[in-house]
Amino acid sequence: MSEMKKIKNLKEFSTSADRFEGANLLCPGCAHSIIVREVLNATNDDLVLAASTGCLEVCTAVYPYTSWDASWIHIGFENGSTAVSGAEAMYKALKTKGRLKQPDRNPKFVAFGGDGASYDIGFQWISGCMERNHDMMYVVLDNEVYANTGGQRSSSTPIGASATTTPAGSISYGETRNKKDMMGIMAAHNIPYAAQVAPNKWKDMVKKIQKGFATEGAVFINAVSPCTTEWKFDPKDTMHLADLATDTLVFPLYEIIDGHELNITYRPKNVVPVEEYLAAQGRFRHLFKDEYKYLIKEWQERVDANWAYLNRREEARV
Amino acid sequence: MENNGWNEFEIGAMLRTFDGAIEDIAGTRQEDRNYTQNSSFTASVADWRLEKPVFNKDYCIDCQFCWVYCPDISIISRDKKVIGVDMDHCKGCGICVEVCPTNPKSLLMFSEQTDEESAIAGWPTKEDKEK
Numbered sequence: 519m520s521e522m523k524k525i526k527n528l529k530e531f532s533t534s535a536d537r538f539e540g541a542n543l544l545c546p547g548c549a550h551s552i553i554v555r556e557v558l559n560a561t562n563d564d565l566v567l568a569a570s571t572g573c574l575e576v577c578t579a580v581y582p583y584t585s586w587d588a589s590w591i592h593i594g595f596e597n598g599s600t601a602v603s604g605a606e607a608m609y610k611a612l613k614t615k616g617r618l619k620q621p622d623r624n625p626k627f628v629a630f631g632g633d634g635a636s637y638d639i640g641f642q643w644i645s646g647c648m649e650r651n652h653d654m655m656y657v658v659l660d661n662e663v664y665a666n667t668g669g670q671r672s673s674s675t676p677i678g679a680s681a682t683t684t685p686a687g688s689i690s691y692g693e694t695r696n697k698k699d700m701m702g703i704m705a706a707h708n709i710p711y712a713a714q715v716a717p718n719k720w721k722d723m724v725k726k727i728q729k730g731f732a733t734e735g736a737v738f739i740n741a742v743s744p745c746t747t748e749w750k751f752d753p754k755d756t757m758h759l760a761d762l763a764t765d766t767l768v769f770p771l772y773e774i775i776d777g778h779e780l781n782i783t784y785r786p787k788n789v790v791p792v793e794e795y796l797a798a799q800g801r802f803r804h805l806f807k808d809e810y811k812y813l814i815k816e817w818q819e820r821v822d823a824n825w826a827y828l829n830r831r832e833e834a835r836v
Numbered sequence: 837m838e839n840n841g842w843n844e845f846e847i848g849a850m851l852r853t854f855d856g857a858i859e860d861i862a863g864t865r866q867e868d869r870n871y872t873q874n875s876s877f878t879a880s881v882a883d884w885r886l887e888k889p890v891f892n893k894d895y896c897i898d899c900q901f902c903w904v905y906c907p908d909i910s911i912i913s914r915d916k917k918v919i920g921v922d923m924d925h926c927k928g929c930g931i932c933v934e935v936c937p938t939n940p941k942s943l944l945m946f947s948e949q950t951d952e953e954s955a956i957a958g959w960p961t962k963e964d965k966e967k
Contacts, residue, residue, distance in 0.1 A: 529916040532900040535865050539853075540909045540925025541879040547929035551907040562862040583876040584851045587861055587869070720904050746929075754930030757905050 522732060523562045525724055534559035542585040543577040547753025549743040549760065550574050550659050552717040557628065557657060557739075558588070560727040564625040565589065566605050570598030570640055572632030573666040574659060589625075596640040602629040603652040610653075626731050627654035633674035634664040637698050648707040648736045655730050655737040658700065661745035669748045673698045677820075678813050679801045681748070686804040691813060696820070701740055701774065708777035710735040715771065716742045718760035722771055722783050729773075742769040750800025759798055766795040767825045772832075780831045792818045853877075865914070877925075881908075885928030887945040890955040891921050896942040902932035918942075939963060 525531045537558050544551050550573060558565065565588040569575040572595075578585040579592050593601045606627045612618050631640055636658040644656055663681055664670040671681040676697045680686035684693040705712045711733045715723040723741070730737035744759035746752070751759055763769040764784060771784035793814055796802040805813050853875040858864050871877050896918055903913040910926040912919050921932075921943075932943045940960045 528900040528904060529898065532903045532913045532916060535862055536909050537861060538909065539875055539877040540922065541876040541881045542908075543881075544907065546884060546907075546927035547931055548907050551909075552905055555907075555909065556904070564861075578876070580876075582851070582874055583879055584853060584874055585876040587853050587875070717905070752930075754934045756907075756929070756931055757935055 522728055523560065525560070525728075528720070531559065531720070531724065537565065537587040538578075539585040539587065541583070543580055544573060545747050545753065547746045547756045548573070549661075549717050549745070549756050550577075552756075553657070553659055553715075553723075553741045553743055554630065556717060556720055556723050557727050560724045561626055561731055563731070564623050566602065566609075566625050566627045567591070568593055568598040568601045568605075568629045570629070570631035570635035571595040571666075572635050572659070573661075574630055574632065576666055595635055596643050598629045598631050598635065599640060599644045599647045599654075599656050602627045602654050602656075603647045603650065606652045606654050627652070629654065629656050631656065631658055632664075632666070633658060633660045633662060634666075634672045636660075637673045637700055644704075644738075645707065648704055648709050648738060651709065651735045653734055653736070655727075655739060657739045657741060659743045660700075660740055661743040661748065662697070663745060663748045665745050665748045674700070678796075678805050678810070678817065680804060681801070691804060691810045692801070701738075701772075704738040705774040705777045707736075709738060710776055711773065712738040712740075712777075713771075713773035713783075714740045714742075714769065716760050716764045716769055718757050719764060719771060719784055726773060726783070748801065750803075751798055755798070759795075762790060762795040762798055765790045766792045767821050768792060768795055770825060770828055772828055778836055780828065780835070782828060782832050792821050880924040881927050882924055885926060885948055887928050887930070888923065888948050888950075889921050889926065889928070889930070889932055889943045890946050890950070890952055891918065892942050892944075892956050892959055893918070894942075894959075895938045895940060897938055899937060901935040901937065902943060905931050905935050907931065 538554050567588055567590040591601055660674055662674045664672050669682045671684045671693050674697050675681055675693045678692050680692040686692040701712055701714055711730050713726040715726055742763050744756050765786040772782045774780050796805055851874040852872055855870045855872055898917050903911040908925045908927055910922040912922055930945050933945055936943050939962055946955045
């Protein structure tokens with residue numbers, strides 16, 4: 519069963535039998551489940567899953583229901599990654615001792631976490647998993663805010679975003695610090711594979727996930743997950759927001775192999791000004807007031823600088 | 837199961853989503869799975885909806901955008917064809933309508949009370965593209 523699932527086009531992909539169920543309690547239009555489905559459907563192999571506390575975890579395991587048709591463990595805020603790495607270590611040990619009942623099944627180990635559980639609370643634990651280079655995948659569902667607990671800022675929240683602990687008002691424009699470069703940090707562990715993905719580019723995403731599954735060693739995936747509740751947009755516009763995120767290069771799609779080989783996997787034909795991305799979200803509405811307009815210009819400069827940096831890294835292979 | 841309260845649950849207990857074992861879950865469609873009451877598949881979130889999507893197969897080109905971008909696994913697709921919407925699990929977010937590329941769209945939102953036949957009878961015709 520460990521052969522890679524062949525997915526040439528969307529029609530072929532649509533023959534997948536979902537292992538994630540509906541009637542979970544995620545908000546209508548939540549991108550989390552779109553990402554989870556794309557990850558789970560990328561393989562036919564058995565799955566060992568964990569979710570750190572966050573929207574995904576509390577909404578998919580509400581007593582007496584579970585939305586997962588795979589081995590899934592509900593665990594603390596910080597140690598979803600560690601639980602899966604432990605399961606992986608046990609699997610390897612049993613395999614070496616020849617004590618597996620079905621040694622040919624080749625399960626895949628995946629941990630999901632929100633940006634709060636990954637960028638802040640579970641940070642050192644993920645770092646440990648990456649450093650020990652377990653054969654597992656860690657997927658961040660990055661919605662740039664603690665959405666589950668009421669929209670507090672996380673270290674993923676970008677400059678200018680209004681969160682409940684960094685509210686915008688007459689004396690503040692919201693979050694003042696920039697988003698943590700998690701991809702850079704994780705790649706610096708020299709892990710075999712790290713990639714940034716977006717749900718709207720399903721083919722790019724499935725390709726990266728399959729590459730991650732085929733890789734032996736730790737894999738880090740950062741997925742942008744537009745949050746209809748905290749980014750404040752209409753639920754039907756989730757995919758539009760994801761499109762804007764990738765086409766404005768706010769979330770450039772790229773991969774880093776062995777910590778140094780950077781490949782940009784998606785170059786938008788028409789790069790959209792960042793202003794449109796900001797204008798589509800309620801959390802940035804105050805930036806369009808006269809006194810804060812300079813921040814939009816700074817946003818554009820930051821995104822351009824980051825894009826130039828990624829291009830230089832791609833060229834230099836460092 | 838239904839009579840057990842959360843505090844009667846054994847610590848470290850496991851919720852089983854199926855009765856019996858399924859050898860090849862990735863190759864077993866939802867209609868062939870024997871779900872227990874622990875699977876949220878058996879629950880319904882239909883009462884979350886204010887508007888429901890109606891599927892008109894006459895215009896559908898089976899591109900499967902709605903299937904891949906549905907957050908609630910509510911677009912039922914079998915043998916590469918879209919066959920309908922799962923009304924128990926649809927929360928009425930409207931993403932499927934937004935991503936539908938056909939002209940006119942093959943999925944449109946209607947109020948929850950509209951019946952499907954009258955919705956399809958009054959389906960809009962092809963729109964000219966704005967230039």
